[in-house]
Amino acid sequence: MSNQSHSPLAQRRILARRLIVGGLVVLCLIVLSIYGRESSSGPLHGLQSGAGTLVTPIQDGVSRAVQPVRNAWDWAKSLVSARDRAAQLAKENQQLKAQVVQGQFNSEENQRLTQIPGLGNAWNVDYNQVPADIIGWSASPYYDEARIDKGTSNGVIVNSPVIAAGTAGPALVGVITQAGPISSTVAFLSQPQTSVGVTITNANSAFGILQPTAPGAYEITGIPVGKPVANGDIVYTAGFRLFGQLSIFPRGIPIGLVEGVGHRATDVNQTVQVDPFVDPNSLAYVVALAPKSALAKQRATTP
Template identity: 40%
Template sequence: MSTTGSTGIARRRATLRRAVIAALVIACLAIFTGYFRESSGGPLHGAQSAAASVVTPVQEVATRAVEPFRDGWGWLTSLRDARDRASALEAEVEELRGRQVFDAVREQRLTELESLLGVEQLIDTERGLGGYRVEVALVNTRSITDWYRNARITKGSSDGIVRNSPVVAGTGRGAALVGVVTSVTANSADIAFITDGRTEVGATVPEAGSYPGLVRSTSPGQLSLTDIPREAPVKELQAVVTRGFSGGGLPSIYPPGLPIGQITSVGRQEVDVAFTVQVTPYADPRRLSYLAVLVPESPEAQRRAEGR
């Protein structure tokens, strides 16, 4: 509890502080007023010059002493900013790479789907390939052997696909035969490629007299056409197509006229009765994401699929 004496002392101290502050303010105003009113050679200007001559060396020393710390702080700050910019650029580069890969995959698939548009022209009735409906499906699994044996597609019997349905793919030359359906479930189908080393296809060379032959794979990714007689004018770059008949003159599960590949070499040994013809298939199964199944609809196409 305060007393009367202590309260009086506190009041006197407060009054004294106010008086000192007021005096300082008045003194500052007087000095500033006198400084601006006097000439450059006045005492106030002289005092300022004297004070500056004393303070300037001290300020320079202090500036030089602080400069390494200031430069170090600036270096650390710039290093942090550079790291942040590098991280941002790295993230941007990764995003651009991802977009580039996505765009490349999308472009490849669009190109492949566009090439499948030629399948409809392939099965027109005027060329003898009528009676089929085209069902395009995505490849979801495939063999990884050198022979490119088989693949599985995402459509099956619920889409009308049956066993022995021919399978084609789009190429730069149009649609070409790549395989045949070997087994079917409701929502998937297994495809055996003609390059699997076990599939045989009755084939012929229209430009060489349409002699009957047999295409099978003798090395990974390549085909061989056999049973072509020596008198046939077989040459390189000629097209090989299905002939619609298998061995013994029986109907083939493949309709006639489906492109298979192109002749790349012809063996001409004097003692041979028939040519040894090497064929490169038009479609490479390794690069296919979509396949087109020729679903038999006409009675003739259905008989072919049933092997009769």
């Protein structure tokens, strides 16, 4: 045995095996580091987008095939949580009734603001709404990403905002991170690196940065303690980021409801917990916003 393992042939074999496996390890590490450093238009991202396009027909077929089973599964799950949902909906109903009065005032203010170019709630004017089926989900539980069946041929480009029907109408759910000719990849807001400039009109149009904290929960930071943020306030996209930079998201898309506000005695800013209107995991289709106006296209090219 020992003679065999020390023979030149055995040593060559061991060396070759180590070279092959070591080479693969090095290849993976190189790919990993290049991919992490390059922009979304880099060659490896392009390769990923191209490969995704190749499997799109298969994913589309499987998605359609499993849809009835998925619907049945969702229905069964909804039965389990029906009682909790009823209680939650009753609570939301109370909150919404209270917001109707404030909403009338906001509506008038909104009409006045839309007269000012670039400030108005014009996301439904500046963008074409492209309905899309979700045809594939991330194979990793750590990524809240999905593939949709619309791409650049439909006007969907990288940084196109993505909305979906939520508990209170359309709400922001994510952004396109990769766009191929016939399919695109959506990164949902729950992705850890997401950050969105948001405003709470009920709180004197307080501005803050929304980021995910845990799956299904967001947090807004940067709102001064003096701003009267209250539970049940609606959080909208602000249309800009810190220091007034243009955001990729247009102004006025609802995201969720404030469900908690807090700060320590020494803090100058308060921390706001947000309950999103849409749970991405339950979606079967979304609406991608394809930029139409010059401002919308400018937003999409914002770095």
